[in-house]
Amino acid sequence: MVVLRILRYDPAEDGRPAFREYEIDAIPGMTILDALIHIKENVDPSLTFRRSCRSAICGSCAVTANGKNLLACNTQLSDLKKKRIVLEPLPGFPILRDLAVDWGPFFDSYRAIKPYLITKSPSPEKERIQSQEIRKKYDDAAKCIMCSACTSSCPVIWTDGSYLGPAALTKVWRFVADDRDEATEERLALVNNEKGVWRCHTIFRCSDSCPKDIDTAGCLEFLRRMVVWYSLTGRV
Amino acid sequence: MVKHSGIPYYTKRIAKASLETGTFAHLLHRITGLLLVVYLFLHMGVISFTYLNGQTFDDLMATFSSPLFLVLDLVLFAGAMIHGMNGMRIMLFDMGLFTRRQKLIFWVMMAIAAIAVLAAAYLLGTLEGWW
Numbered sequence A: 001m002v003v004l005r006i007l008r009y010d011p012a013e014d015g016r017p018a019f020r021e022y023e024i025d026a027i028p029g030m031t032i033l034d035a036l037i038h039i040k041e042n043v044d045p046s047l048t049f050r051r052s053c054r055s056a057i058c059g060s061c062a063v064t065a066n067g068k069n070l071l072a073c074n075t076q077l078s079d080l081k082k083k084r085i086v087l088e089p090l091p092g093f094p095i096l097r098d099l100a101v102d103w104g105p106f107f108d109s110y111r112a113i114k115p116y117l118i119t120k121s122p123s124p125e126k127e128r129i130q131s132q133e134i135r136k137k138y139d140d141a142a143k144c145i146m147c148s149a150c151t152s153s154c155p156v157i158w159t160d161g162s163y164l165g166p167a168a169l170t171k172v173w174r175f176v177a178d179d180r181d182e183a184t185e186e187r188l189a190l191v192n193n194e195k196g197v198w199r200c201h202t203i204f205r206c207s208d209s210c211p212k213d214i215d216t217a218g219c220l221e222f223l224r225r226m227v228v229w230y231s232l233t234g235r236v
Numbered sequence B: 001m002v003k004h005s006g007i008p009y010y011t012k013r014i015a016k017a018s019l020e021t022g023t024f025a026h027l028l029h030r031i032t033g034l035l036l037v038v039y040l041f042l043h044m045g046v047i048s049f050t051y052l053n054g055q056t057f058d059d060l061m062a063t064f065s066s067p068l069f070l071v072l073d074l075v076l077f078a079g080a081m082i083h084g085m086n087g088m089r090i091m092l093f094d095m096g097l098f099t100r101r102q103k104l105i106f107w108v109m110m111a112i113a114a115i116a117v118l119a120a121a122y123l124l125g126t127l128e129g130w131w
Helices: A032-043 A102-113 A132-137 A149-153 A154-161 A165-175 A185-190 A203-211 A216-232 B007-016 B020-045 B057-063 B067-095 B099-130
Strands: A003-006 A018-024 A061-065 A068-071 A084-088 A093-095
Touching: A003 A032, A018 A032, A018 B007, A018 B020, A032 A084, A061 A149, A068 A149, A068 A203, A102 A165, A149 A165, A149 A203, A154 B007, A165 A185, A165 A216, A185 A216, A203 A216, A216 B067, A216 B099, B007 B020, B020 B099, B067 B099
Parallel strands: A003 A084
Antiparallel strands: A003 A018, A061 A068, A061 A084
């Protein structure tokens, strides 16, 4: 028997978010998402949460369980080693309803860093070729599924919502490290301020909460060193 | 709309957050940092007593040589060591070293801080003839 303590919030009822408890029989192998679906189907149909692929690819079901951000679909109830699991919507974002948050701020900062390949040279006849070594350099950053578990777990975001956040900054590193991209100076100038790389406090909550095990804080540190190097050589 | 950023929100969230090593290090860094700032102003205030109260510097130092203040000095030293060693840890990451090993590095740094504090306590005790 596991008790799920879920933060419920209905904007139509005009109240504060409040916890409600659900007791469920945990089957071995049951994930948090399985438990949520079980509650929605059998106990309380009004429970709201996001989910899609159920295989840790879409990044929709990120929630906070016992204070840690994770994907509900690839975390089993037994992984948490607790009989009482507190589920909350991702912190740092406005709550829409129950476990569903408004990802507007997350995607705003994502859009702000121009998350697409920028080229200035004329297109070659076929594709822009890249060596395997260079591809390997940003392998880690390219794994991101944009579940926002990192950005939402960042204590800096909790203080100041205008910080770009680890997910967006990791994406900047992904394009800066890509030798086909030709806007490195522009990208570095974009993050060389107090809303960008310099706001990070190196707390490592981002790396700790990444379901894809990306060294997010490490990517950000790479970016910082590049900003410093480009500043010293007068390019940013 | 429930508020979702700002200092009160940060305080509320960090109190509920899971305490992984990095988060623990962050909290420790903040607390010791505040301690050091408070101490700095206290220090300046106390030193200015020689001017305000007309006490001589030696009088003042005599007060601060009592065992209570010496133990407090050790606490201050421990705070400075924890803050300093964690600062060194973060500088390692800034240089691109050990970001994947940050948890281990934290405990290595804290072990160095603990050894330094123990050594300082031993030195102090020996100088004061406590043992």
